[in-house]
Amino acid sequence: EDGAWIDSGENDNAIVQTLTRTPGSLGVFxxxxxxxxxxxxKAETIDGVAPTLDTIADGSYPLARSLYIYVKKAHIGVTPGLLQFVQEFVSNGSAGRDGYLEDRGLVPLPADQLAAQQAAIQAQTVMARPQ
Structure with a gap:
């Protein structure tokens, strides 16, 4: 209500327009x-860390957040194409460095974390219940 925060929703172009018209402003996208x-x-550093593919991927840029997808194991084999979708989502060609999801704006996981996700999907590992 004090004008310090203007919610532009998902319209990144509106955020950029506001930033260019309002010197000293800060936008999130x-x-x-x-x-x-x-x-x-220009990008803003936080605690001296600038947003880059590496700092976002390793979690050291504090505003970075992960994208999670959840699949019920009971639906695999019942919902046509579900397992293939999940396998493709974490394949090297989509989720790896220079994969097509990176071209669409997602930051790839470090290779060891991607391999762990691929192994979990291959084994159809069930998530532990949150504590």
Whole structure:
């Protein structure tokens, strides 16, 4: 209500327009959109850490967040294509470095973490119940 925060929803273009019209302002949007607009806006460091593919992937950039998908094991084999979808989602060609999901704006996991996710899917490992 004090004008300190203006919610622009999911409209990243509106955020960039607001930033260019309002010197000293700060906007929050995805890394891929930042990369596309580096000629117009600049990234903010947090505790001396700048947003890069590496700092987002390793979790050291504090504003980074992971994307999770959850699949009920009981649905595998019942929902056509579900297992194939999940396997493709974490394949090297999609979720690895230079995979097509990176081209769509997602930051790939480090290779060891991606391999762990691939192994969990291959074994159809059930998540532990949250404590």
């Amino acid at each position: 995805g890394y891929s959109f930042l990369e596309q607009n580096l000629d117009t806006v």
